Amino acid sequence: MRVLYEELGGPEVLRVVDGPVPEAGDGEVLVEVKAAGVNPIDAKLRAGARASAPITEPRGVGSDAAGVIAAIGTGVEGWAVGDEVIVTGARGSYASHTLVPASGLTRKPAALSWAQAAGLGVPAGTAYQGLRSLGVEPGMTVLIHAASGSVGQAAVQFARELGARVIGTASEANHDRLRQLGAIPVVYGTGLVERVRDIAPEGVDRAFDGAGTDEAIEASLELTGDPQHVGTIVRGADAPRWGILAWGGGSPVPFSPELRELRAEGIRLAAERAAEGRFDVEIARTLPMDQAAEAHRLIESNSIRGKIILLP
Numbered sequence: 001m002r003v004l005y006e007e008l009g010g011p012e013v014l015r016v017v018d019g020p021v022p023e024a025g026d027g028e029v030l031v032e033v034k035a036a037g038v039n040p041i042d043a044k045l046r047a048g049a050r051a052s053a054p055i056t057e058p059r060g061v062g063s064d065a066a067g068v069i070a071a072i073g074t075g076v077e078g079w080a081v082g083d084e085v086i087v088t089g090a091r092g093s094y095a096s097h098t099l100v101p102a103s104g105l106t107r108k109p110a111a112l113s114w115a116q117a118a119g120l121g122v123p124a125g126t127a128y129q130g131l132r133s134l135g136v137e138p139g140m141t142v143l144i145h146a147a148s149g150s151v152g153q154a155a156v157q158f159a160r161e162l163g164a165r166v167i168g169t170a171s172e173a174n175h176d177r178l179r180q181l182g183a184i185p186v187v188y189g190t191g192l193v194e195r196v197r198d199i200a201p202e203g204v205d206r207a208f209d210g211a212g213t214d215e216a217i218e219a220s221l222e223l224t225g226d227p228q229h230v231g232t233i234v235r236g237a238d239a240p241r242w243g244i245l246a247w248g249g250g251s252p253v254p255f256s257p258e259l260r261e262l263r264a265e266g267i268r269l270a271a272e273r274a275a276e277g278r279f280d281v282e283i284a285r286t287l288p289m290d291q292a293a294e295a296h297r298l299i300e301s302n303s304i305r306g307k308i309i310l311l312p
Helices: 040-047 114-118 121-134 150-161 172-181 192-199 214-224 236-241 257-275 289-301
Strands: 002-005 015-017 028-038 064-072 084-087 097-101 105-107 141-145 165-169 184-186 206-209 230-232 283-288 307-311
Touching (some): 002 289, 028 084, 028 289, 040 289, 064 097, 064 114, 084 114, 114 283, 114 307, 121 150, 121 230, 150 172, 150 257, 206 214, 214 230, 283 289, 289 307
Parallel strands (some): 141 165, 165 184
Antiparallel strands (some): 002 015, 028 064, 028 097, 064 084, 084 105
């Protein structure tokens, strides 16, 4: 079973098909999927809101999953059939089986559930890499926009672990969640800069943008006083006009090997800490794989908080 689309459009273009299990090629691993994580980028690619190559054949959906290695291609070392793994960078993770480069595997701790493991990839890797790229250190004050989202929650937890004080923007309904994670919540909207200055009169040391609004970026620039202390994961395409850092989000600059290593490190650290009860993955909903279209409707509606997980 695989979820595919052959044209750009709304969630209705997703369809579930049966077919042969793919074979692992050179440097690849075939994983039997136990759970797949749904990320906003999945819906943006499907809708054409994020640039991608022209569709010339049915295209798989999703990159994050957790499962069991079913087969190993040539040139792969250090892994065995039966290993339980966290997957990122898969070529279509909404499936009963998915192919992934061996570099996209992280060992799944036994104490971690399949749903938790599937929810780690993009959020944990993105958050950790962004904070480390910004040079977050103990004693700093970090402003995180969209802090109640999956990436935002991961960023709050990593920033706290790095020794920073965290201020997070979110709607008031999500403020208790941010307090649980150790952040100081503020509402976004008119007066944001003043509300942050009430908490941090001298401004903030770093700002991590997961919202992508002009307000978030302009407030970050004013509060940090340095474009190189602001990073976005959403507005990469036009980040140069502000002079800020960007990782993905439509940026034409590819990830360097160093950034990819940081992302892999973030997933590994989050998995270890989650297994120990020191990192929380909030699961909003689990749905059957054949309800992938409904999962996309939910994620595009911004009506729920936490990860949506698909189960084959």
